[in-house]
Amino acid sequence: MIRQPQQLVLCFKQQQQLQSSTLRQSSTLNFKSSLPSVNGTCFKQRNQHKNFVSLNTPIESPTYNYPITALALPCKSTRNSRGKSPFGIYVPSQHFTAQRVKSPGSMATKKKTKEKIDVTKSEVSPVNLNEEITKVLEVLARNEKSEDNVYKERAYYNAIRTISLYPQKITSGEEAKQLRGIGESISRKIDEILSTGTCEKLTESSSNPTTQLMNLFTRIYGIGPVAARKFIEKGYQSIDDLSKDPDLTPIQRLGIKYLNDFEIPIPREEMIELDKLVTITAREIDERYTVTVCGSYRRGAPESSDIDIVLSHPDYISSLESDPGELLKKYVDCLSEKEFIIDHISSGAVKYMGICRLQDNESRIHRRIDIRLLPYDRYWLGIFTLTGDDEFNKKMRSRAMDLNMHLSEYILARKDKSTGEIREPIEVQNEADIFRSLGLSYIEPKDRSWRMVRKKYKSDQKTEKNVNAAQQPESSSDKIGKVNENQRGGSQQPEASSDKPGKVNEKQREGSQQPEASSDKIGKVNENQREGSQKPESSSDKIGKVNENKREGSQPVNSYHRDWIKEEIKSQSSSNRLLEATKRIFKWPWTGISSR
DNA sequence: GCGCGC
DNA sequence: GCGCGC
Ligand SMILES: [Mn+2]
Ligand SMILES: [Mn+2]
Numbered sequence A: 001m002i003r004q005p006q007q008l009v010l011c012f013k014q015q016q017q018l019q020s021s022t023l024r025q026s027s028t029l030n031f032k033s034s035l036p037s038v039n040g041t042c043f044k045q046r047n048q049h050k051n052f053v054s055l056n057t058p059i060e061s062p063t064y065n066y067p068i069t070a071l072a073l074p075c076k077s078t079r080n081s082r083g084k085s086p087f088g089i090y091v092p093s094q095h096f097t098a099q100r101v102k103s104p105g106s107m108a109t110k111k112k113t114k115e116k117i118d119v120t121k122s123e124v125s126p127v128n129l130n131e132e133i134t135k136v137l138e139v140l141a142r143n144e145k146s147e148d149n150v151y152k153e154r155a156y157y158n159a160i161r162t163i164s165l166y167p168q169k170i171t172s173g174e175e176a177k178q179l180r181g182i183g184e185s186i187s188r189k190i191d192e193i194l195s196t197g198t199c200e201k202l203t204e205s206s207s208n209p210t211t212q213l214m215n216l217f218t219r220i221y222g223i224g225p226v227a228a229r230k231f232i233e234k235g236y237q238s239i240d241d242l243s244k245d246p247d248l249t250p251i252q253r254l255g256i257k258y259l260n261d262f263e264i265p266i267p268r269e270e271m272i273e274l275d276k277l278v279t280i281t282a283r284e285i286d287e288r289y290t291v292t293v294c295g296s297y298r299r300g301a302p303e304s305s306d307i308d309i310v311l312s313h314p315d316y317i318s319s320l321e322s323d324p325g326e327l328l329k330k331y332v333d334c335l336s337e338k339e340f341i342i343d344h345i346s347s348g349a350v351k352y353m354g355i356c357r358l359q360d361n362e363s364r365i366h367r368r369i370d371i372r373l374l375p376y377d378r379y380w381l382g383i384f385t386l387t388g389d390d391e392f393n394k395k396m397r398s399r400a401m402d403l404n405m406h407l408s409e410y411i412l413a414r415k416d417k418s419t420g421e422i423r424e425p426i427e428v429q430n431e432a433d434i435f436r437s438l439g440l441s442y443i444e445p446k447d448r449s450w451r452m453v454r455k456k457y458k459s460d461q462k463t464e465k466n467v468n469a470a471q472q473p474e475s476s477s478d479k480i481g482k483v484n485e486n487q488r489g490g491s492q493q494p495e496a497s498s499d500k501p502g503k504v505n506e507k508q509r510e511g512s513q514q515p516e517a518s519s520d521k522i523g524k525v526n527e528n529q530r531e532g533s534q535k536p537e538s539s540s541d542k543i544g545k546v547n548e549n550k551r552e553g554s555q556p557v558n559s560y561h562r563d564w565i566k567e568e569i570k571s572q573s574s575s576n577r578l579l580e581a582t583k584r585i586f587k588w589p590w591t592g593i594s595s596r
Numbered sequence B, C: 001g002c003g004c005g006c
Helices: A104-112 A131-146 A150-165 A173-177 A184-196 A200-207 A209-218 A225-233 A239-243 A250-257 A268-285 A327-337 A376-387 A390-402 A431-437 A481-491 A543-550 A569-573 A576-585
Strands: A007-011 A028-031 A038-044 A051-055 A068-072 A087-091 A094-100 A290-293 A307-312 A341-347 A351-356 A367-373 A405-407 A412-415 A422-425
Touching (some): A131 A209, A150 A184, A200 A209, A209 A225, A250 A341, A307 A327, A327 A341, A327 A351, A376 A431, A390 A405
Parallel strands (some): A007 A068, A307 A367
Antiparallel strands (some): A028 A038, A038 A051, A087 A094, A341 A351, A405 A412
């Protein structure tokens, strides 16, 4: 029985990121399954946010008459040239893997294409010499984001990163095209920018009212591409129009209310004050709370966009019997009583999102605050994930998949080869354990900002000790003192404090204090640990006070400069091969950027 | 990439 | 399913 081509809807959410090459329109896909073998063409439909696959081969199956919603299953990224099964789809009650067919032609042309230059392989520019170009590309990237074209957005950011590192002023699109991340389309735009200062795509979009409105509306917290489009279809022309809509969700109303404040970055000085407040507040309720401010702040960024807190308590661990209870609520209530938290966006048992403000003076700006309650014994996985950035997390999880493992803030585990089932967790006592299990060299928090565009750098003095730190963030012209704070913070590795969370043993289940670091770490533990203070301590934001804070009995002031041991960089640099391998795996080596 | 809350 | 978080 011959059938018409069937459409499959591919949903890429919550699955391994699919490289744009995998998603390119007209890619031929071949599905091998319990159903007869089929293949189809991948395409994107206008005004649809999903990717479709139309089947070229007719299929006969009981599911034929049903709309088939397909999920892309974990797939090997295309950079894995061993390329087992780069694609898989899931059909309700049917489960089959699929293979992307590489046409012989495309293989041949792939071989023919010239090796692209990796700018990070040689000396990079300390400053962005091509700002004229990257500025335009940044707007184009943001436009694509508003339209929900995440792959195009990423492509632009990749290009921007390359170009901003390029050690010369680019004089032609052809020159730029030699670099990785810049292809036909962007190189053409570069020629346009060089001769006219702008490009057609930009002028076109900035004169297109719909694009402008998309950009405007998606700036509002709680309004994504879908909602924005809906509001535009209703005919709204401004935020004023929008705010009269009865269908606005409470969250979107907050988004409008605080639109201006949310776009003001949080300087690191303020982050440190916020850190102090949230740390002290937890101690006031219960000494056993552990508060760690993560996100860009932990990556050492000079500015942050919000406050990301990992909260942990020995009463909540990753066992079926353990439940989060009111641990998070109690903490949030306390912060609300202090009138620090003033509005709530969402509030669950393990994740809280809200709005806060320091009150010491009227000029304080409203800030976004996120709090995640994570199992005490999974503390380090939580820290790792919540430190990010998102691109870094994706790459790490992708790496885990390549190794047939699963990585999330809750678990690092191997998967069963045949069933794909997640097996028992791999022990994680600190962040270094995660890198080790993934076969990677240790990457410092300050080197984990893989998404954002590099802004300013000062040329670097490479130390033998820290081979990773090819560059350090340049001091933002304002504060000199901040630089030291950042650099020091960057290399500071909060690991394995004497009472660090992460390990649950019998004692702990009874709610007693933490044991010492695991034995395999002892050799690396420095003098800090032997002090055996009750709680992870912290220094204030000034280097001069570090020693002072190391004294036993001093109160933790914030979570950042906690008196944890520094992961021995020496052990990293001793394995230069591992470092080189790590850089190879991720094609974009970390460049020392600290950004939010 | 994976997970939370609505 | 959307929007958000990293
Ligand atoms: Mn953040
Ligand atoms: Mn956040």
